[in-house]
Amino acid sequence: MNPDRIEAAITPQTTAIMPVHCYGHPCDVDKIQKIADNYNLRVIYDAAHAFGVRDDGGSILRHGDLSVLSFHATKVFNTFEGGAIICPDAKTKQRIDHLKNFGFVNETTVVAPGINGKMSEINAALGLLQLKRIDGILLKRREIDELYRQLLEGIPGIQCLSDAGEKVANYAYFPILVKDPYPVSRDELYERLKSAGVFARRYFYPLISDFPMYRGLHTAQKSNLPVASEAAEKVICLPMHPGLTNEQIHHVVQVVIGCEG
Ligand SMILES: *Cc1c(COP(=O)(O)O)cnc(C)c1O
Numbered sequence: 470m471n472p473d474r475i476e477a478a479i480t481p482q483t484t485a486i487m488p489v490h491c492y493g494h495p496c497d498v499d500k501i502q503k504i505a506d507n508y509n510l511r512v513i514y515d516a517a518h519a520f521g522v523r524d525d526g527g528s529i530l531r532h533g534d535l536s537v538l539s540f541h542a543t544k545v546f547n548t549f550e551g552g553a554i555i556c557p558d559a560k561t562k563q564r565i566d567h568l569k570n571f572g573f574v575n576e577t578t579v580v581a582p583g584i585n586g587k588m589s590e591i592n593a594a595l596g597l598l599q600l601k602r603i604d605g606i607l608l609k610r611r612e613i614d615e616l617y618r619q620l621l622e623g624i625p626g627i628q629c630l631s632d633a634g635e636k637v638a639n640y641a642y643f644p645i646l647v648k649d650p651y652p653v654s655r656d657e658l659y660e661r662l663k664s665a666g667v668f669a670r671r672y673f674y675p676l677i678s679d680f681p682m683y684r685g686l687h688t689a690q691k692s693n694l695p696v697a698s699e700a701a702e703k704v705i706c707l708p709m710h711p712g713l714t715n716e717q718i719h720h721v722v723q724v725v726i727g728c729e730g
Pocket of ligand 1: 517539541
């Protein structure tokens with residue numbers, strides 16, 4: 470989310486700003502908070518990618534009114550399925566605790582129409598085991614990130630995203646942009662990787678605004694979303710997980726280089 474474009478999008482109906490710490494790269498939290506304060510809006514961060522991400526003052530998750538993490542199996546820290554909501558005070562936490570348990574306060578008192586958003590013990594147990602290994606996992610991811618960057622350097626038309634720096638990043642993903650003068654399209658590269666047994670992902674593609682239930686909306690028009698549309702056509706995320714071997718990384722890069730002809 471480009472903070473310079475937020476104000477123009479605020480209407481009398483706006484109640485909150487919902488930025489995404491995309492790929493674990495922190496949003497401009499100070500600028501966003503300033504705008505929220507000016508317009509009396511809440512800030513709810515989609516922090517699905519941001520487990521372990523920090524800034525100078527500590528965890529990035531302390532910003533905004535809420536930060537929502539995903540612990541899905543594809544994330545840096547996972548419990549198979551699950552997540553967490555980070556909030557700044559005990560009162561908000563209590564409200565969330567009620568809502569995630571059908572609105573129950575006790576056996577006979579229900580304060581709101583809640584949902585079943587509880588985490589099961591099995592999921593939590595997996596998470597606790599993972600927590601013991603998380604430092605090693607983040608370190609391994611950093612090494613993989615470094616090797617990818619080194620091997621991909623100088624390939625015309627392949628652009629790595631800027632490194633957020635080891636103090637900040639969690640190396641959740643390894644996105645690259647496929648652009649001119651790279652000789653084949655992003656989709657062709659995706660297919661060639663697949664043929665070579667490498668399952669890369671096009672995050673985020675298709676855009677949500679292209680799905681049938683949204684594409685009729687005025688706000689979903691492509692002309693309103695030039696940056697997202699361009700990113701959706703050029704981004705490919707290369708395999709990134711702590712079990713990746715140097716051999717496998719070289720194999721991935723060989724396919725990327727192979728397309729150069
Ligand atoms: C994974 C993801 C979600 C959804 O998380 P779930 O745990 O599957 O609900 C939301 N936002 C982003 C940016 C994600 O990557």
